[in-house]
Amino acid sequence: MRPINRKITALSIVLLLAFMLVGQISILEAEAPSMSVGDSWTYAGERLSKYYNVTIDRNEDYEGVQCYVWITNYPDSTLQEWITTKEEDWVILKLNHDIAYAGEIVDQTYSPGLKLFDFPLNVGKEWSGRSYIEVSSWWNSTEGIGESDKGSEYMDWSRKVVSKETVTVPAGTFDTYVIEEVEYMGGQIFWFSTDVKNYVKHAHCSQDTTAVTSLEHLTSCELAQTDNGASNLPLIIILPAAIGVLGVAFFIYSRRNHRRKDFW
Numbered sequence: 001m002r003p004i005n006r007k008i009t010a011l012s013i014v015l016l017l018a019f020m021l022v023g024q025i026s027i028l029e030a031e032a033p034s035m036s037v038g039d040s041w042t043y044a045g046e047r048l049s050k051y052y053n054v055t056i057d058r059n060e061d062y063e064g065v066q067c068y069v070w071i072t073n074y075p076d077s078t079l080q081e082w083i084t085t086k087e088e089d090w091v092i093l094k095l096n097h098d099i100a101y102a103g104e105i106v107d108q109t110y111s112p113g114l115k116l117f118d119f120p121l122n123v124g125k126e127w128s129g130r131s132y133i134e135v136s137s138w139w140n141s142t143e144g145i146g147e148s149d150k151g152s153e154y155m156d157w158s159r160k161v162v163s164k165e166t167v168t169v170p171a172g173t174f175d176t177y178v179i180e181e182v183e184y185m186g187g188q189i190f191w192f193s194t195d196v197k198n199y200v201k202h203a204h205c206s207q208d209t210t211a212v213t214s215l216e217h218l219t220s221c222e223l224a225q226t227d228n229g230a231s232n233l234p235l236i237i238i239l240p241a242a243i244g245v246l247g248v249a250f251f252i253y254s255r256r257n258h259r260r261k262d263f264w
Contacts, residue, residue: 032087033087037224040055041054041221043202045216060082062082079096092110104138107136111134112131114129115127121194124161127159130155158182160180169218170220176199177192187205201216
């Protein structure tokens with residue numbers, strides 16, 4: 001083989017391995033975390049006075065679709081959300097809000113469901129949709145429960161990963177994806193961490209996401225055991241192997257190049 005052909009072959013191998021390595025690292029960073037019954041997160045407002053807790057309470061079928069039921073306990077109300085169980089989905093299909101202080105219960109369904117996070121997450125990634133929302137509400141008082149209102153509407157929404165950011169909150173320091181949401185009622189910003197399988201910081205803001213009206217931080221979390229370590233095993237094996245092959249390729253190329261210089 002001529003020297004020029006050997007050089008081209010070696011460079012091609014090096015470039016191919018480099019692309020494979022970058023691709024594997026990208027997949028590792030953007031992996032969808034696994035939900036588990038028992039996962040729990042506690043948040044507080046800016047002044048750390050308004051605490052609320054989010055827990056994955058149970059696995060339940062909703063109209064033929066397997067969902068996890070997430071329960072958020074606020075000081076004066078309780079919110080239940082039916083979110084699809086597939087790791088790559090993260091789609092909310094229904095919510096039930098028991099607003100104790102107002103004596104009202106609200107049911108809300110989405111068709112199609114609202115996609116909370118679109119994995120794999122990468123800076124610049126966008127997802128959006130139009131969901132048909134059916135709303136039913138009941139009053140709840142000492143006299144019993146009675147229907148008060150029904151309605152329906154369309155909601156246009158969009159989310160975008162605008163950056164990656166390391167943030168420090170009461171629960172610790174985390175690498176996060178900053179996700180902005182825009183919909184007709186306003187905007188939100190989520191600082192999502194795959195390490196805790198949820199957001200560690202959350203802001204309600206104006207529709208254009210420029211003016212923040214309230215801010216919440218993760219204060220603690222308890223995560224059930226998952227098999228994420230096992231699912232990462234192929235990547236753990238592939239990355240060192242790719243690095244090793246890359247090093248061998250560089251060594252062979254440099255040795256051959258050195259010998260040709262000595263010969264001439």
